[in-house]
Amino acid sequence: MTAITRITARQVLDSRGNPTVEADVELADGSFGSAAVPSGASTGAREAVELRDGDPERYLGRGVLRAVGYIRGEIADAVVGRDAEDQPGLDAALVELDGTADRSRLGANALLGVSLAAAKAAAAAHRLPLYAYLGGPGARLLPMPMMNIVNGGRHADNPLDFQEFMIAPIGASTFGDAVRMGAEVFHTLRGRLLDAGHGTGVGDEGGFAPELRTAEEALDFVVDAIGRAGYRPGTDLGIIIDPAASEFFRDGAYRYDGEGVVRTVEEHVEHLAKLVDAYPIVSLEDPVAEDDRAGWRLVTDRLGGRIQLTGDDVYCSREPLVREGIRERWGNSVLVKVNQVGTLTEALDTIEAAHRAGWTAVVSHRSGETEDTTIADLAVATGCGQIKTGSLSRSDRTAKYNRLLRIEEQLGSRARYSAGPRPDQVQA
Numbered sequence: 386m387t388a389i390t391r392i393t394a395r396q397v398l399d400s401r402g403n404p405t406v407e408a409d410v411e412l413a414d415g416s417f418g419s420a421a422v423p424s425g426a427s428t429g430a431r432e433a434v435e436l437r438d439g440d441p442e443r444y445l446g447r448g449v450l451r452a453v454g455y456i457r458g459e460i461a462d463a464v465v466g467r468d469a470e471d472q473p474g475l476d477a478a479l480v481e482l483d484g485t486a487d488r489s490r491l492g493a494n495a496l497l498g499v500s501l502a503a504a505k506a507a508a509a510a511h512r513l514p515l516y517a518y519l520g521g522p523g524a525r526l527l528p529m530p531m532m533n534i535v536n537g538g539r540h541a542d543n544p545l546d547f548q549e550f551m552i553a554p555i556g557a558s559t560f561g562d563a564v565r566m567g568a569e570v571f572h573t574l575r576g577r578l579l580d581a582g583h584g585t586g587v588g589d590e591g592g593f594a595p596e597l598r599t600a601e602e603a604l605d606f607v608v609d610a611i612g613r614a615g616y617r618p619g620t621d622l623g624i625i626i627d628p629a630a631s632e633f634f635r636d637g638a639y640r641y642d643g644e645g646v647v648r649t650v651e652e653h654v655e656h657l658a659k660l661v662d663a664y665p666i667v668s669l670e671d672p673v674a675e676d677d678r679a680g681w682r683l684v685t686d687r688l689g690g691r692i693q694l695t696g697d698d699v700y701c702s703r704e705p706l707v708r709e710g711i712r713e714r715w716g717n718s719v720l721v722k723v724n725q726v727g728t729l730t731e732a733l734d735t736i737e738a739a740h741r742a743g744w745t746a747v748v749s750h751r752s753g754e755t756e757d758t759t760i761a762d763l764a765v766a767t768g769c770g771q772i773k774t775g776s777l778s779r780s781d782r783t784a785k786y787n788r789l790l791r792i793e794e795q796l797g798s799r800a801r802y803s804a805g806p807r808p809d810q811v812q813a
């Protein structure tokens with residue numbers, strides 16, 4: 386009854402107004418699943434390749450239409466008749482059909498759309514929500530959200546060199562509390578920015594994008610907003626930064642163009658360490674560039690015992706790269722974005738490999754998102770305990786928070802809230 390009978394796809398728009406792929410899968414019993422594929426701006430060099438076509442300033446639709454065509458044609462021909470319950474088999478068939486290491490022939494966006502839509506159809510056939518279908522009866526841990534409230538870097542037009550400043554409700558006792566606390570800080574921050582004469586326009590992920598130059602200026606605003614909203618910085622809410630350091634690492638140095646400073650690898654790591662000393666930072670993502678191996682080692686030696694260091698660009702959600710990072714001790718955590726790798730099975734394998742090594746995993750959105758909420762279910766299904774899904778505004782981001790609120794309600798008294806990456810940080 387879970388045999389795939391029909392696959393189709395279409396172009397839809399993502400949150401940046403760029404076309405992206407949406408795929409539908411239908412099963413013999415009439416069950417249906419649909420998934421829309423997200424897209425990044427600060428992409429890792431070893432990410433699976435999406436078909437989009439070149440210049441991001443221009444219309445990107447032709448590549449997407451090619452991906453849509455592949456789904457309707459070649460992929461449908463190969464996959465119709467397969468059992469949607471056999472997700473690893475389906476995903477392996479998709480990877481084999483593509484035949485390239487970087488998924489560039491059919492496109493990671495084509496592969497991922499089908500992979501996720503098939504999982505949703507199989508969940509529907511079982512009359513289960515996706516998180517329960519994928520995670521089983523043990524799936525009841527709501528993730529600590531990393532809420533993006535200040536945008537910079539590639540995600541905004543302001544001078545801030547670091548890409549994302551986030552708050553994490555480490556002192557919340559439920560996911561509902563966490564969302565409320567985040568929303569209160571978000572609105573308090575808005576008022577404080579206005580008072581200081583700043584604009585309150587937002588960046589790609591819905592965080593404010595004020596004309597600030599230094600990380601310290603942004604962090605002062607964030608700490609102040611946490612306090613004025615009635616919370617204790619570092620106890621109720623921690624701070625997380627994604628500098629997305631690959632974006633400003635050139636010729637062996639970190640070029641802070643907004644701040645007007647160039648820092649050597651050592652100076653850059655020293656600067657991060659000072660920020661960790663001065664502010665309640667609980668986690669740094671991509672603190673150094675993906676190809677700065679010495680920097681990864683240095684920052685891990687310096688800060689790995691104190692805070693979470695999450696690799697995004699350096700791992701591109703790919704299990705073999707994470708295994709290498711575990712061996713080499715580059716960080717202690719991995720960011721997992723399903724479209725970086727191209728299939729659901731591979732993303733799940735990456736999370737499992739991280740957990741087996743005692744690392745944490747953070748399920749993440751992309752800066753270009755849609756109303757699709759699959760990652761909310763994935764965070765609960767894997768019990769990873771952390772999700773990064775943007776600000777408290779913009780429907781593309783709030784869709785994920787709202788989905789998690791509904792899951793928490795559905796789980797009732799079985800629901801647990803993860804107040805941080807470690808198992809002992811779960812609220813009873």
Ligand SMILES: O=C(O)[C@@H](CO)OP(=O)(O)O
Pocket residue numbers: 424425426427428429549590627629697749750751752753
């Ligand atoms: O760097 C990141 O972590 C992501 C998501 O926040 O951005 P993008 O999707 O542009 O790669």
Ligand SMILES: [Mg+2]
Pocket residue numbers: 627629670671697698720
């Ligand atoms: Mg990142």
